[in-house]
Amino acid sequence: MLSYFIAAAVAVPLLWLFGDLFYSLIVKALYSRWEAGIERDPDGVRVGCREFTLGEGEDAVVLVHGYGDSPAAFQLMAPALAAQGFTCRGLRLPGHGLPMGQYRQTSAVQWRDAVRATITELRGRYRRVYLLAHSLGAAIAVEAASEPTAAVDGMTLLAPLVEVSSRRSPLLPVGTWYRLLDGLLVFTDYVMSPYPTDLWDKSAAVLVREDKFIPRGVIRDLFALLARNAERAKTFRIPVLMILARHDLVVDNQASERFFHDCAARPKRLLYVENAGHLLPLDQGWKALVDEAARFFREEVGAPAGGRATEG
Numbered sequence: 317m318l319s320y321f322i323a324a325a326v327a328v329p330l331l332w333l334f335g336d337l338f339y340s341l342i343v344k345a346l347y348s349r350w351e352a353g354i355e356r357d358p359d360g361v362r363v364g365c366r367e368f369t370l371g372e373g374e375d376a377v378v379l380v381h382g383y384g385d386s387p388a389a390f391q392l393m394a395p396a397l398a399a400q401g402f403t404c405r406g407l408r409l410p411g412h413g414l415p416m417g418q419y420r421q422t423s424a425v426q427w428r429d430a431v432r433a434t435i436t437e438l439r440g441r442y443r444r445v446y447l448l449a450h451s452l453g454a455a456i457a458v459e460a461a462s463e464p465t466a467a468v469d470g471m472t473l474l475a476p477l478v479e480v481s482s483r484r485s486p487l488l489p490v491g492t493w494y495r496l497l498d499g500l501l502v503f504t505d506y507v508m509s510p511y512p513t514d515l516w517d518k519s520a521a522v523l524v525r526e527d528k529f530i531p532r533g534v535i536r537d538l539f540a541l542l543a544r545n546a547e548r549a550k551t552f553r554i555p556v557l558m559i560l561a562r563h564d565l566v567v568d569n570q571a572s573e574r575f576f577h578d579c580a581a582r583p584k585r586l587l588y589v590e591n592a593g594h595l596l597p598l599d600q601g602w603k604a605l606v607d608e609a610a611r612f613f614r615e616e617v618g619a620p621a622g623g624r625a626t627e628g
Contacts, residue, residue: 322334326496330573332500333502333503336500336501336502336503336504337502337503338562338620339503339504340503340504340505342505343504343507343508343529346508346529347416347506347508347529348590350414350501350528350529351416356415359412360414360415360418361408361414361415362386362414362525363409364386364388364391364525365386365388365412365413365525366387366408366413367387367405367407367408368387368394368404368405368406369403369404369405369406369464370394370395370397370398370403370404370406371394371397371398371399371401371402371403371404372398372403372446373398373401373402373403373442374401374403374443375401375402375403375442375443375444375445375446375613376402376403376404376405376438376441376442376444376445376446377397377402377403377405377445377446377447377448377613378405378407378431378434378435378445378446378448378449379393379394379404379405379406379445379448379449380407380408380409380431380447380448380449380450380453380454380456380457381406381407381408381409381412381449381450381451381453382450382451382452382453382454382477383451383452383477383530383534383538384412384509384526384527384528384530384534385412385450385451385453385525385526385527386408386412386413386525386526387407387408387594388523388524388525389450389525389597389598390404390406390448390450390597391523391598392523392597392598392602393448393602393606394406395598395606396603396606397448397606397609397610398621400606400610402446402610402613403442405434405438405563407430407431407434409422409426409427409430409453409456409558410422410423410426410427410430411426411534412527413525413527416473416506416529416531419527419531419534420505420506420531420533420534422531422533422534423533423537424459424537424538424540424541426458427456427537428456428459429460431447431456431457431460431461432460434465435447435460435461435466435467435468436467439467444469444470444613444617445464445467445468445469445607446468446469446471446472446585446613446617447461447468447470447471447472448471448472448474448609449471449472449473449474449476449594450474450475450565450595450597451474451475451476451477451540451566451594452477452481452538453542454473454474454475454476454477455476455478455538455542455545456541457471457473458471458473458476458545458548458552459541459544459545459548461554462548462551462552466554467617468554469554469613469617470554470555470556470557470612470613470616470617471554471555471556471557472556472557472558472559472608472609472612472613473556473558473559474596474597474605475544475559475560475561475564475566475567475572475594475596476558476560476567476572477538477566477567478542478545478567478568478571478574479491479567479568479571479572480539480542480566480567480568480573481565481566481567481568481569482568483565484565487497490504491539492578494535494539498532498535498536501532504532505531505532505533506529506530506531506532507528507529507530507532507535508528509528509529509530511565513526513593513594513595514561514564514566514592514593514594514595515591515593515594515595515598515599516567516592516593516599516600517592517598517599517600518613520595520598520599520600523598524598525593532591536589543560545575548579549574549579549580550578550579550580550604551580552575552579552580552597553579553580553581553582553586554581555570555581555582555583555612555616555617556576556579556581556584556585557584557585557608557609557612557616558576558584558585558586558587559586559587559588559589559594559605559608560572560573560586560587560588560589561588561589561593561594561596561599562588562589562590563593564594565593565594566594567594573586583616583617585616589601589605
C-alpha cells in the first residue's frame with residue numbers, strides 16, 4: 317500500500333508537468349499560426365491598433381482600452397465624440413498590440429504611468445481633461461486618477477473591471493482557478509482565451525482587434541490591480557458615469573455596483589445597457605453611450621479640476 321502511495325505521489329506531478337508542457341506547445345503552435353495572419357507596421361504594432369488623436373475641441377477625452385485590446389476599441393466612439401466637440405486621444409497601453417515577445421514585458425505600473433503621463437500632457441493644452449475607459453482600462457483609469465494630484469475632471473467607465481465574472485468559469489470561481497494555475501503552471505507562459513468575444517452585434521465582429529493570446533504576467537498584474545483598487549472606492553472622488561451591460565459575461569456587475577455606491581464621487585450616475593455585451597464601445601447602442609458621456613462631461617461635471625465643488 318505504501319508503495320502505491322509513493323508511486324501516485326511521483327506519478328501525479330509528472331503527469332501534471334507533462335500536461336503543462338503539452339499544453340504550452342499547443343498554445344505556441346496556435347499562436348504562431350495566428351501571428352502569421354497578423355499584419356504589423358514597422359514598429360511591430362498590429363495594423364489598426366495605433367494610438368490616435370481626433371478632433372479640435374477645447375476639452376480632451378483620453379480613451380483607455382481594455383484587456384488584450386487596443387485603441388481600435390474606440391474606432392466608432394472617437395469620431396462621434398470628436399463630432400460633438402471633443403479632442404479624443406486614443407491611448408495604446410504599453411505592450412498591447414505588439415508581438416508576444418514585447419507584450420510579455422509589459423506591466424500594470426507601465427499602464428498606469430502611461431495614463432498619468434497622457435493626462436499631464438493634455439492638462440497643459442486643454443481646458444478640461446476627461447477619461448473614457450473600458451473594462452481593464454477602467455480599472456487602470458481608477459488607479460491612475462486616484463492620486464490627490466490627478467488632474468482629471470470626470471470619468472466615464474464602460475463595463476469597468478472591478479471583479480472578474482465567474483459566469484463562464486467551470487466548477488470554481490475564476491479567481492480560484494487563477495490562483496491554482498498561477499502556482500502550478502511551469503512551462504506555460506502565455507495562454508489562449510477559450511471564450512468568444514462578448515458582443516451581441518455580430519456584424520461588429522470585423523472591427524474587433526483583441527489579442528486571443530495573453531501573457532501570464534499580464535493576467536497576474538490584472539488581478540493585482542483589482543486587489544489594489546478594492547479599497548479605493550471610499551476615497552474616490554472624481555465625477556463618474558458608470559455604464560454596465562446588463563448581461564455582461566466578463567465583469568461582475570454586482571462588484572461594479574458596490575464600487576459605484578461606495579465611492580465618494582459627486583456627481584455620479586449609473587446606467588445599464590440591456591441589449592449589448594461586454595464590448596460596449598463596439599456593440600449595438602454605442603451611439604447612445606457617446607451621447608450619455610458627452611452630456612455627463614458637459615452638463616453634470618461642472619468646473620475644471622482644482623475648482624470643482626465636491627460633496628462629502
